[in-house]
Amino acid sequence: MTPVRRWERADVAAAWPVPGAADDKYSRGVVGVIAGSEAYPGAAALVVSGAVRAGAGMVRYVGPERAQDLVLAHRPEAVIHHPVDVAERLPRAQAWVVGPGVSDYPEQDAAIGAVVAESAPMVVDAGALETVARARAAGVRAVGAERVLLTPHAGELVRTLEALRHDVTAADVERDRVGHARLLAETARATVLLKGAVTLIVSPGGATIELPEAPAWLATAGAGDVLAGIAGALLAADLTADVAGACAAWVHARAAERASGGGPVAALDVAGAAPAVVAALLRS
Template sequence: MSGATQVDAARVRASWPVPVEGDDKYSRGVVGVVAGSDAYPGAAALVVSGAVRAGAGMVRYVGPRRAQDLVLAHRPECVVHDSGDAAESLPRAQAWVVGPGVADYPEQDAAIGSVMASGAPMVVDAGALEAVARARATGSREAPSDRVLLTPHVEELMRTLGALRHDVTVHDIASDRAGHARLLAEAARATVLLKGSQTLITSPGGALLALPPAPAWLATAGSGDVLAGIAGALLAAGLSAVDAGAGAAWVHARAAASLRGPVAALDLAEALPGVVSDLLADPS
């Protein structure tokens, strides 16, 4: 894409967090996840799996019991918390992933509000995009723009811009994806990762990054939930929102390519360790 900086393996490798002697689960980064609902428990398991397999030191999950049970069935190392308890006293985490599959669940909404008020770095997806963007656009910006990553696909971008009184269509966005991603970044004072066959990343006043075209097999349910979990792990390790988004999108696409055909979202998470290992082992 003209005017965009291309993200390559060297850039991702240079910023990817690698544990060193003396690290523990807390120093490597604790990721908090507010995702899923009774209607969509799978989103919770996918976000958590993405974060764990990308290298998070620890993951805390906040959500209803049905989603907790599914999370623990897939990732027994995760620590689970009830939404109501988390809204009252937010568990400690270095970064949060909020929004996938929350489905208008009131206690999840309250927990997301607590995350926003805490000023912690956060990845914002799906059901939390509009609320977080509105809050930030009206001045509620406890976390700085370089520590907040919004991850919409095109239809979510349309709805989120609409919530900010920028009425656009999917066709408008398709004709200028970079311009509309920048519009959201400036309005919400946050970094934006616009998902698609070619993912774009931009921040307020910042340069535009473009990822290599991703395998079309990535257009599958739950893929974005895994991506959000990966980005959360990188944010929790201390990366900026731009670097977390670039690294997450790059390894996410490589995980899909490594599967060589139709993929399911959970397969992407399970492929991540091999992709990260190959990335870090290649000095080129």
């Protein structure tokens, strides 16, 4: 049995990337985001906001026009790309976030395919989990597990394992969260962040990282999109997938506490609270 490591405030403070006087927007990390859709445009704005508020030097957004407009309304500093252009030539980015809110848009699917084919470092969520996991299980993995972070919740974990021909139920996952997250990590040769009240992170052959319990108010629509954006910013800053995921989950939970004040919280408020959480972390 692999050891379990509890991820605490000191671990986050030691790992969090801090820019220096010689840095520019490129050296701080460029994040590419393929998220949102005509049906779910909000996911795009939430992922981009999470990445920006976590400290990405630049965010490039790829998606349909309705989502583009919403992204620019919330984050005018984002750089917009059309999916057709990205499918033909991937723009410069140190890491990508793919999958949140994508739905029935072939051009966007082709752009995700380009990221996979390029073997770029990536955070993979929601609508891209099965595609990326199958590709990596089939051997499309020039980039190692330490640079690919899959971020399913329990239901997505079941569906992704089923897509990889594992017969798994929700009850199975509930009984052994660590074991099934590790099964996905080993099969897809990727790091897995399993979302929940207690977030777990496992990588092939590595220790299990366990995060402190998150506030129950964080179980709200769009919260996972913000988490993906934060993790993408950290992966673009050259953290390994397990450390990026652990730091992102810790800051995400603490930002929810700050934004909620002990009551309900909305996902965009979590992104907005992230800079103050990071500032307090770095002062300690």
